[in-house]
Amino acid sequence: MISLLGNFSLYLTLFFIIIFYLGWGKKIFLKDQILLNLIYIGGIVPFILLIIGFTISDFSILNVIQNSYIDDPLFFKITSAWGSHEGSILLWIFLINFFGFIFLKSNNNFQIHKQIVFISSLFILYLLLSSNPFVHVKNSSEIVGLGLNPILQHILFVIHPPTLFLGYIGLIIPFVLASHILVTKDFSQNLYKQMLFWSKISWFFLTFGIVLGSYWAYSELGWGGWWFWDPVENISLIPWLLNTALIHSLQVSIKNDQLKLWSLNLALYSFIAAVFGTFLVRSNLIVSVHSFATDPLRGLFLIVIIGYLFLVTIKLNIKSALHFNQDTFSLISKESFLLLNNIFFIASALTVFIGTIYPLFSELFFESSVSIGAPYYNFAFNILMAPIILLMAFAPQVSWNKNENKNNKVWITIVLAGAISIICFFYFANIYFAIAIFIASPIIIQSLIVIFKSFNKDLRFYSQWLAHLSIAIFIIAAVYTEQFDQEENFVFEKNGSSQLLMSNKSDVYLKNIKDTSYSNFQEILVELSIVNGDDEYILSPSKNIYQPSGQVTNEVSTVNQWLHQYYATISSIESDRVAINLVYKPMINLLWISAIMLVFSIFLSIIKRR
Amino acid sequence: MKILKSIYRLFFIFCFVLFTNISLANVNQLSEYYKTIRCLVCEGQSIQESDTEFAINLKEQIKKKYESGMDLKEINQELISIYGEEISFNPSNDHFILWGLPLLLY
Numbered sequence: 136m137i138s139l140l141g142n143f144s145l146y147l148t149l150f151f152i153i154i155f156y157l158g159w160g161k162k163i164f165l166k167d168q169i170l171l172n173l174i175y176i177g178g179i180v181p182f183i184l185l186i187i188g189f190t191i192s193d194f195s196i197l198n199v200i201q202n203s204y205i206d207d208p209l210f211f212k213i214t215s216a217w218g219s220h221e222g223s224i225l226l227w228i229f230l231i232n233f234f235g236f237i238f239l240k241s242n243n244n245f246q247i248h249k250q251i252v253f254i255s256s257l258f259i260l261y262l263l264l265s266s267n268p269f270v271h272v273k274n275s276s277e278i279v280g281l282g283l284n285p286i287l288q289h290i291l292f293v294i295h296p297p298t299l300f301l302g303y304i305g306l307i308i309p310f311v312l313a314s315h316i317l318v319t320k321d322f323s324q325n326l327y328k329q330m331l332f333w334s335k336i337s338w339f340f341l342t343f344g345i346v347l348g349s350y351w352a353y354s355e356l357g358w359g360g361w362w363f364w365d366p367v368e369n370i371s372l373i374p375w376l377l378n379t380a381l382i383h384s385l386q387v388s389i390k391n392d393q394l395k396l397w398s399l400n401l402a403l404y405s406f407i408a409a410v411f412g413t414f415l416v417r418s419n420l421i422v423s424v425h426s427f428a429t430d431p432l433r434g435l436f437l438i439v440i441i442g443y444l445f446l447v448t449i450k451l452n453i454k455s456a457l458h459f460n461q462d463t464f465s466l467i468s469k470e471s472f473l474l475l476n477n478i479f480f481i482a483s484a485l486t487v488f489i490g491t492i493y494p495l496f497s498e499l500f501f502e503s504s505v506s507i508g509a510p511y512y513n514f515a516f517n518i519l520m521a522p523i524i525l526l527m528a529f530a531p532q533v534s535w536n537k538n539e540n541k542n543n544k545v546w547i548t549i550v551l552a553g554a555i556s557i558i559c560f561f562y563f564a565n566i567y568f569a570i571a572i573f574i575a576s577p578i579i580i581q582s583l584i585v586i587f588k589s590f591n592k593d594l595r596f597y598s599q600w601l602a603h604l605s606i607a608i609f610i611i612a613a614v615y616t617e618q619f620d621q622e623e624n625f626v627f628e629k630n631g632s633s634q635l636l637m638s639n640k641s642d643v644y645l646k647n648i649k650d651t652s653y654s655n656f657q658e659i660l661v662e663l664s665i666v667n668g669d670d671e672y673i674l675s676p677s678k679n680i681y682q683p684s685g686q687v688t689n690e691v692s693t694v695n696q697w698l699h700q701y702y703a704t705i706s707s708i709e710s711d712r713v714a715i716n717l718v719y720k721p722m723i724n725l726l727w728i729s730a731i732m733l734v735f736s737i738f739l740s741i742i743k744r745r
Numbered sequence: 746m747k748i749l750k751s752i753y754r755l756f757f758i759f760c761f762v763l764f765t766n767i768s769l770a771n772v773n774q775l776s777e778y779y780k781t782i783r784c785l786v787c788e789g790q791s792i793q794e795s796d797t798e799f800a801i802n803l804k805e806q807i808k809k810k811y812e813s814g815m816d817l818k819e820i821n822q823e824l825i826s827i828y829g830e831e832i833s834f835n836p837s838n839d840h841f842i843l844w845g846l847p848l849l850l851y
Contacts, residue, residue, distance in 0.1 A: 360794075493836075506783045508791065508834025622776060 148177030178232030204282035221268035299344030305337025310406035370412030380480035528577035598739035605732035641667035
């Protein structure tokens with residue numbers, strides 16, 4: 136029943152889209168406005184139907200059988216809806232239409248909506264032809280389902296993919312606005328302001344989604360770190376970098392009528408980057424920790440969609456290139472700093488992009504397969520980012536369009552930062568941390584000066600400083616964690632309270648091993664106790680064995696010591712001995728706090744606009 | 746603008762030269778070195794993170810060789826000759842396109 140309704144709704148939406156395109160709305164007595172609403176609602180409904188299907192465990196749908204288990208908790212039954220490839224593409228369609236529906240309230244220009252609807256129809260076609268979640272199964276009375284992948288049974292999975300998708304698809308509005316501006320050559324400020332608003336919305340969700348994903352990898356998957364330069368992480372970073380550049384260049388476009396074509400191109404390419412990322416992941420062209428069940432047809436289809444988006448971009452660029460004068464501005468002005476920011480952001484986005492697709496490229500042309508991992512990115516990306524961070528401290532105070540510098544404390548700040556970093560170098564004996572301090576501390580110093588000096592400025596001003604400040608804190612925390620973490624491997628004999636010593640002078644005891652059964656998994660839990668001086672910390676990592684697949688997952692256990700954290704996983708458990716991997720991660724909590732600050736800062740600037 | 750650009754390019758080249766010379770030299774600990782070796786049977790993890798049989802065996806082998814006095818650079822070369830370039834997350838300098846493109850972007 137649900138599969139029938141879902142298919143019907145999808146085909147009906149396609150039908151309405153065709154009518155809308157042919158302009159036949161009047162012939163069947165529907166106003167364009169109503170027709171658009173119908174199309175958007177038609178695109179929203181199927182996903183809700185799929186969720187209902189999962190909630191009531193309707194095993195007449197193939198997708199429900201494959202991704203849900205009758206004894207899974209209700210909560211995870213619902214989230215299974217976006218646990219599969221089909222479901223997540225349906226979520227994608229749902230979000231496109233959802234954004235379109237909301238956007239219709241503030242802007243009902245049909246030319247713009249035509250674009251959204253067309254892109255949505257491409258994805259609906261893609262869904263129907265290659266990955267339909269509403270495939271019907273007969274004789275389904277005895278089926279109990281295969282179960283959701285245990286790794287996905289986590290609270291963060293509930294919010295991480297939808298948030299990230301909100302971010303990706305939020306980019307569609309800047310995309311259609313940019314292409315509309317290029318088609319009509321109406322370079323009014325109003326449209327640019329709308330673009331800024333929507334790209335900020337997208338930026339909010341994108342940042343939040345990336346942070347959630349990172350935290351998930353850290354706390355659930357037991358990979359031991361928070362960023363791996365995995366292809367899937369990279370492709371979420373590329374739109375983020377481009378979108379960040381877009382937000383900055385839009386400021387110039389709105390305030391100063393410059394960099395207009397530049398901003399439009401950024402808007403176009405960031406959405407393409409988001410779709411391209413999805414394509415790379417779903418077509419299984421590159422090896423990643425995130426694996427999806429895949430087949431070549433899916434990849435082919437997404438290539439078609441990207442090809443279309445790309446052609447639109449190129450065509451519009453060629454057509455409108457003549458309408459722009461060369462942008463001119465003086466060397467030390469806000470515009471030139473923002474342009475520099477843009478250049479660096481685009482370059483780093485391209486670097487990440489090259490690194491991600493290079494293995495493919497190398498296999499094709501040199502017939503040698505390479506792996507590109509952290510060493511490459513850590514080098515290239517960090518080098519590219521360092522100048523941006525330094526700029527961030529001073530650029531916000533430089534005035535618009537003037538060849539003068541309001542703030543004459545630049546040299547004092549740099550000298551002060553240098554002094555602090557030299558002290559840090561001798562105190563911590565670590566060159567990387569000292570460099571990080573040197574790069575990040577100007578922002579902190581400047582923010583302190585600014586916040587004390589001008590207390591009564593508006594909210595947007597603070598949101599900007601807060602964003603830059605949180606990046607500075609993030610860098611310090613990240614480098615500190617990476618440089619000063621301590622990893623130890625322990626082997627305990629079972630049934631004996633062994634005691635072992637960590638390198639930071641704390642004792643580790645094995646307390647207890649528990650074995651408990653839950654509705655859909657069995658848990659083997661190891662209780663550890665770390666004694667450091669007078670403080671005692673309890674850690675309880677576990678291994679869970681899930682039904683019905685028999686898959687085993689490693690559950691991480693963490694315990695906070697102020698901003699630091701102990702991080703424990705079971706590396707192996709045999710009949711008479713337990714091997715534990717224990718990592719001491721200093722300052723890791725500061726990293727998460729700064730990430731939340733960053734998300735909050737953009738939230739501040741959004742509410743200011745409304 | 747042009748002066749800034751050329752200064753930055755020089756800076757980049759400087760960093761690159763520095764990096765290629767110290768990339769393995771600054772890896773002192775074995776655990777740091779493990780992070781640059783790919784676990785071939787897992788999808789995109791290093792042997793440091795993985796606890797598959799492949800990773801554990803490889804770690805033991807590397808440790809033995811290291812303790813018998815072999816240089817990390819030599820170990821790296823040997824691993825590449827056995828498993829192919831795929832094994833290392835740190836692509837070699839032959840891939841000039843990879844290293845050169847970030848520079849060209851300016």
